Amino acid sequence: MKETSLSAQLEELKATMARVTPEAVGRVLAPLGLVCRKLTHFADSLGVINPIFFVQAAPPPGEEKEEEAEAVELVLRVSNPHPFWRGRKTEHEVAVMEFVRAHGRPDVLPVPRVIAYASDAAQSPLGTEFVLMEKAPGQNLDDLWPTLDAEAKRDYMVQLVQFMAELRRISAFLPNRGMGGFNREMELVELVQDGPLIGPFTSFADSVEHHLRWAMEMIGDTLASRQELVHELRELVPEWMDTVLARYRALASSCEEEEFGLCHNDLNFSNLLVDHERRKIVAVLDWEKSKCSVYDDELRGVEESIEDEEPTLAALHEAMAALGVSRPSGYDHRKALIKPDAKDLADEELDYFVAHAQDAKEALVAQLAAFKSTLVPQPTMGNVVE
Numbered sequence: 001m002k003e004t005s006l007s008a009q010l011e012e013l014k015a016t017m018a019r020v021t022p023e024a025v026g027r028v029l030a031p032l033g034l035v036c037r038k039l040t041h042f043a044d045s046l047g048v049i050n051p052i053f054f055v056q057a058a059p060p061p062g063e064e065k066e067e068e069a070e071a072v073e074l075v076l077r078v079s080n081p082h083p084f085w086r087g088r089k090t091e092h093e094v095a096v097m098e099f100v101r102a103h104g105r106p107d108v109l110p111v112p113r114v115i116a117y118a119s120d121a122a123q124s125p126l127g128t129e130f131v132l133m134e135k136a137p138g139q140n141l142d143d144l145w146p147t148l149d150a151e152a153k154r155d156y157m158v159q160l161v162q163f164m165a166e167l168r169r170i171s172a173f174l175p176n177r178g179m180g181g182f183n184r185e186m187e188l189v190e191l192v193q194d195g196p197l198i199g200p201f202t203s204f205a206d207s208v209e210h211h212l213r214w215a216m217e218m219i220g221d222t223l224a225s226r227q228e229l230v231h232e233l234r235e236l237v238p239e240w241m242d243t244v245l246a247r248y249r250a251l252a253s254s255c256e257e258e259e260f261g262l263c264h265n266d267l268n269f270s271n272l273l274v275d276h277e278r279r280k281i282v283a284v285l286d287w288e289k290s291k292c293s294v295y296d297d298e299l300r301g302v303e304e305s306i307e308d309e310e311p312t313l314a315a316l317h318e319a320m321a322a323l324g325v326s327r328p329s330g331y332d333h334r335k336a337l338i339k340p341d342a343k344d345l346a347d348e349e350l351d352y353f354v355a356h357a358q359d360a361k362e363a364l365v366a367q368l369a370a371f372k373s374t375l376v377p378q379p380t381m382g383n384v385v386e
Contacts, residue, residue, distance in 0.1 A: 019127040027125035079129035090119040103170040136283030138273030154315040161319040171261030265289040267301040
């Protein structure tokens with residue numbers, strides 16, 4: 001299956017958005033005994049590809065009732081019509097949310113209740129995949145964070161560590177474990193990502209190699225479409241990719257394997273709602289990236305959110321020690337392995353090409369710089385090669 005470009009996805013999303021009307025949402029609500037009073041697109045949401053709507057719903061007014069019934073607030077998230085994700089991502093997210101609600105302690109793992117969903121656009125009342133859920137109360141922690149004092153930040157770090165510990169605890173209820181996504185029965189299946197479905201995997205090393213091969217196929221496709229690139233470059237790119245693959249295969253195989261379990265995998269402050277008067281996390285949102293993996297993912301997400309705040313980072317690690325949440329062995333090794341510095345890789349690639357293309361060096365320099373820009377987004381206009 002060929003990957004759909006972002007522009008093509010956005011065009012298809014326009015057609016999908018046009019189907020989300022109060023009348024269509026009313027068809028979703030009707031089996032629940034509700035009508036749609038108001039539908040609002042949440043334009044400030046970061047979900048450009050998966051748009052969010054606020055729904056004000058209520059029972060239909062009775063003929064003998066003088067006052068309208070009190071409305072309830074719901075959240076409707078429409079799924080991106082990406083061909084790799086169709087059906088799978090919606091079922092995955094709903095399954096995980098229901099699993100967490102069934103097995104986790106709600107005071108530690110607060111997750112909105114799913115009201116309705118559709119994973120088959122052809123059978124959906126909206127004509128698209130969607131998830132309708134409770135609207136959780138609270139403020140977004142990301143907006144609140146700059147205003148917090150050290151004590152409040154420490155309180156939230158303790159709760160995040162409790163969250164990580166609870167995810168590890170309920171992972172014992174998973175039917176099987178490895179590295180992958182979940183189907184509706186929470187069985188391990190392929191990972192849903194920005195590309196072909198891959199996995200599931202039984203080892204971290206296996207997952208790294210498959211991810212690299214997929215990335216290299218993408219680079220190879222780009223190379224094949226660039227007819228202006230000289231012959232020397234066409235020969236050198238596969239050679240460089242084989243070198244990188246061999247290096248990362250060796251690094252991955254040297255990693256000490258860790259226990260696998262359920263990870264949220266996007267635990268940044270924008271996905272946390274809090275009741276700050278009580279200094280309490282009241283909702284953990286956006287479970288679409290969740291997966292079964294090594295326990296690195298939650299810790300890495302939190303650490304990256306506070307990496308410039310040494311006192312808060314220290315508070316996080318103190319809470320981990322106090323609550324017995326261990327830092328996964330091999331964590332730093334794997335962190336460096338799966339998130340290399342893209343600029344360093346591109347510079348290494350460019351140096352390698354130039355050094356081995358002596359016969360066409362002057363012609364290659366300009367073309368290599370252009371090719372480099374297709375692999376790594378550049379912060380400034382143009383490309384300068386020294």
